[in-house]
Amino acid sequence: MKKLKKSEMLSRGQVEHVRAERNLLAEVASHCIVKLYYSFQDAEFLYLIMEYLPGGDMMTLLIREDTLTESMARFYIAQSVLAIESIHKHNYIHRDIKPDNLLLDKNGHMKLSDFGLCKPIDCATLSTLNENEPLDDENLRESMDIDGCFSDKGSRWKSATEQLQHWQMNRRKLAFSTVGTPDYIAPEVLLKKGYGMECDWWSLGAIMYEMLVGYPPFYSDDPITTCRKIVHWKSHLKFPEDSRLTPEARDLICRLLCDVEHRLGSGGADQIKAHPWFKDVTWDKLYEMEAAFKPEVNDELDTQNFLKFDELDPPPARTGSGQTRKMLMTPKDLSFVGYTYKNFDAVKGMHDMRRSTSPRRSIDSIFGGDSAMRSRRTSSAGDTDTHMVSSADVMSP
Structure with a gap:
């Protein structure tokens, strides 16, 4: 479940991002991205209920493995190509592609997630980043002064091994930092x-x-310093002497990390698929074959494949619902009209699968007896402001 505070979305100018994320998840039906089951709201928060992928994420896998073989990397980069292609076909840019957002299902297949910075784009024009978009954290806003007199602290590393050790030491901290990392952001x-x-x-x-x-x-x-290096990538894109990349792998990396006008993929994902590094990839069978990595998953709610972190914020106080909720409606609520959504096909498929694999539970076992059941019915009847819509509906401005 993803939970967003309405007041923060408004104060940060993130309402358009919220709309875009919800609309993309409702619109793009692809096995390459996480499924959205429901979206709904109460007086203070927006909620997205998505499928849970117990295999962990690519960041955790890289922390554990240090590096991947070219064969394993090829499999997951290929699946990433398909995932990115699926949202580009619907005229969305993700803008936050990073290992943390590449999730693995129980079989090890990858799905793209976290569309909080995605943006719809008119194919006839270029979208422009403004002050309040992805790099709105104070530290990263400062990084826009690319040519300022900053000391390159990274230059003190004398070897690739030292740089690897430093990255491994800090990667876990960056995962839960409010500042995050700009390591994957394009120079433009x-x-x-x-x-x-x-x-x-x-x-x-x-x-x-x-x-x-x-x-x-x-x-x-x-x-x-990272931002400076990215913008001046021609001076900083280097491969360690002890790296054992094939010429094809190096070439693909260099054709992705380059100026926009020369970047592979600028003419569509087929340009990338045709690169020699992918010569043995059967693109239409990628999600049918055995994955390059099989995570250890004990059950569908297993969390062992994700990094552990402590919740710092106490749970918020509950607010009213039903008629009380309607009486308190403010302009804040009007910004999120149409947010509620239900993916009928996905939910029905999930229920059908569970019925076929597990015995039917009694009502008492689910609700804990007649009194609990009556209580839930009463609560449900009072909450009259919920409206379910189909996957074809788009949240309008």
């Missing part, structure tokens, strides 16, 4: 130039480099 985005779908392919190139080398290509121990 950092420079606030007009940009398009090509920025997602740059991010994929940075991930491929990390999979095979062990750390991102422009990593430094502070985000400002």
Whole structure:
């Protein structure tokens, strides 16, 4: 479940992002991205209920493995190509492609997630990043002063091994940082130039480099220096002497981490699929074959494949519902009209699968007796402001 506070979305100017995320998940029916089952809201929060993928994420896998073999990397980069292609076909840019957002199902197949920064794009024009979009954290806003007099702290690393060790030490902290990491952001985005779908392919190139080398290509121990390196990528894109990448792998990385006009994928995903590094990939069978990595999953709610972290915020106080909720309606609520959604096909398929694999439970076992059942009916009847819509409906401005 993803939970978003309405007041924060409004104060940060994130309402359009919220709409885009909900609309993309409702619109794009692809086995390459996580499924949205429901979206709904109460007086204070927006909620997205999505499928749970117990295999973990690519970030956790990379922390455990350090590097991947080219065969394993090829499998997951290929599945990432299909996932990115699926949203580009619906005219959306993801803008936050990174290992944390590549999730694995119980069989090890990858799905793209977290569309909180996605943006619909008019194919006839280029979308422009403004002040309040992805890099709205103060530390990263400072990084826009790319040519300022910053010391390159990363230059003190003398070897690829030292840089790998430093990245491994800090990666876990960055995963839960409010600042995050700009390691996968394209230079045209950092420079606030007009940009398009090509920025997602740059991010994929940075991930491929990390999979095979062990750390991102422009990593430094502070985000400002990382941003500088990305913008001046021609001076900083290097491969460690002891790396054992094939010429095809190096070539693909270099053709993704380059200027927009020369970037592979600028003419569509087929350009990337045709690269020699993917010569043995059967694209239409990728999600049918055995995955390159099989996570250990004990049950459908297993969490062992994700990094553990402590919740710092106490649970919020509950607010009223039903008629009380309607009486308290404010302009804040009007910004999110139409947010509620139910994916009837996905929910029905989930229920059908569970019926076929598990015995039917009694009503008492679910609700804990007649009194609990009556209580739930009463509560449900009072909440009259919920409206379910079909997957064809789009949340309008």
